[in-house]
Amino acid sequence: MAQIDFGGVVEEVTTSEEFSLQKAREVLKDETVAVLGYGVQGPGQALNMRDNGIRVIVGQRENSNSWDRAVVDGFVPGETLFPLEEAARKGTIVQFLLSDAGQMQTWQKIKACLNPGDALCFSHGFSIVYKDQTGIIAPENVDVILVAPKGSGRTVRTNFLDGSGINSSYAISQDTTGRAKERTLALGIAIGSGYLFPTTFEKEVYSDLTGERGVLMGCLAGTMEAQYNLLRKHGHSPSEAFNETVEELTQSLIRLVAENGMDWMFSNCSTTAQRGALDWAPKFRDAVAPLFDELYDKVLTGEETQRVLEVNSAPDYRERLQKELDTIHESEMWRAGAAVRSLRPENRGR
Ligand SMILES: NC(=O)c1ccc[n+]([C@@H]2O[C@H](COP(=O)([O-])OP(=O)(O)OC[C@H]3O[C@@H](n4cnc5c(N)ncnc54)[C@H](OP(=O)(O)O)[C@@H]3O)[C@@H](O)[C@H]2O)c1
Numbered sequence: 001m002a003q004i005d006f007g008g009v010v011e012e013v014t015t016s017e018e019f020s021l022q023k024a025r026e027v028l029k030d031e032t033v034a035v036l037g038y039g040v041q042g043p044g045q046a047l048n049m050r051d052n053g054i055r056v057i058v059g060q061r062e063n064s065n066s067w068d069r070a071v072v073d074g075f076v077p078g079e080t081l082f083p084l085e086e087a088a089r090k091g092t093i094v095q096f097l098l099s100d101a102g103q104m105q106t107w108q109k110i111k112a113c114l115n116p117g118d119a120l121c122f123s124h125g126f127s128i129v130y131k132d133q134t135g136i137i138a139p140e141n142v143d144v145i146l147v148a149p150k151g152s153g154r155t156v157r158t159n160f161l162d163g164s165g166i167n168s169s170y171a172i173s174q175d176t177t178g179r180a181k182e183r184t185l186a187l188g189i190a191i192g193s194g195y196l197f198p199t200t201f202e203k204e205v206y207s208d209l210t211g212e213r214g215v216l217m218g219c220l221a222g223t224m225e226a227q228y229n230l231l232r233k234h235g236h237s238p239s240e241a242f243n244e245t246v247e248e249l250t251q252s253l254i255r256l257v258a259e260n261g262m263d264w265m266f267s268n269c270s271t272t273a274q275r276g277a278l279d280w281a282p283k284f285r286d287a288v289a290p291l292f293d294e295l296y297d298k299v300l301t302g303e304e305t306q307r308v309l310e311v312n313s314a315p316d317y318r319e320r321l322q323k324e325l326d327t328i329h330e331s332e333m334w335r336a337g338a339a340v341r342s343l344r345p346e347n348r349g350r
Pocket residue numbers: 036037038039040041042060061064065066067096097098099100101102103105106123124126148149150151152153154
């Protein structure tokens with residue numbers, strides 16, 4: 001483990017320098033990792049581990065697009081691709097990567113497939129922390145561990161392929177074998193994490209639910225829409241409104257933030273932009289702070305997870321979701337976005 005100073009607070013982290021891929025292979029050499037679910041996270045983690053020389057099988061319900069995708073990705077039915085329960089029985093580490101609602105719905109069947117000494121691994125604290133809602137209580141004779149990539153499964157894969165990585169948190173809630181920690185770190189390295197930082201199941205799920213509803217997705221989408229609508233209301237063209245709201249952010253400014261921080265982005269903008277941003281940032285911070293308090297409370301009380309389980313357990317949840325996404329896709333703002341993207345030099349003429 002390395003001790004790193006995060007803005008004055010020293011934390012322990014693990015990278016492939018402290019825990020090499022070679023060591024991960026050694027720890028996992030007698031294990032079969034069964035990745036259950038081939039949705040978003042499943043493919044990213046399964047393919048990275050397979051490329052890193054780990055024995056990986058996939059469990060996925062048959063007659064589904066996800067099953068077909070696993071086949072296209074080289075998993076072979078009957079050899080490395082199985083129905084969920086069969087994969088769970090064969091795995092010594094069961095990586096539970098069904099949607100969180102799917103985990104609740106299948107749990108009783110999956111639980112019956114676990115063998116003593118197996119590790120049950122999650123990428124979210126959801127199922128275990130909100131056990132009163134999900135009914136997921138692991139048997140006492142298995143390790144219960146967590147490796148949670150802090151990014152979409154899609155980038156877990158693309159970052160791996162381009163030689164970078166996605167950072168992951170990790171936690172252990174039950175160590176029956178005495179090997180839970182080394183198994184967890186080995187998995188974290190094998191899926192291609194940039195660095196691994198310790199957390200608990202509770203802290204992981206509270207921060208994750210807040211982050212995705214907040215700055216990462218919900219707040220971002222809502223704030224963008226508010227600014228776009230404001231500019232349109234005042235007679236700005238869609239092209240202008242979209243460029244000033246989204247395109248400049250994604251193509252220029254957020255890249256500078258990623259590279260070297262917020263101050264670096266500010267220092268590479270005009271003095272006019274700097275002055276305005278420095279004056280307005282605290283106003284936006286104070287305006288949204290009460291909303292963030294409300295959000296965190298709803299996460300803690302379980303109101304957010306209850307809604308997720310209810311909505312995502314409906315048999316027609318995919319169709320309903322698609323309708324909501326179609327509404328965004330068809331809105332003027334995001335149709336304008338498609339036009340703007342088509343005009344990027346690299347996209348012209350495609
Ligand atoms: N999405 C991310 O990038 C991300 C990031 C960090 C952590 N996580 C966590 O990783 C886990 C997996 O998330 P995900 O986003 O990858 O999930 P997802 O894409 O929603 O996963 C869907 C998978 O679950 C299966 N599934 C859903 N309901 C099922 C049911 N009732 N019976 C059998 N299979 C069912 C789907 O099969 P079908 O295709 O057949 O429907 C598919 O394989 C979750 O705990 C999530 O919180 C996700």
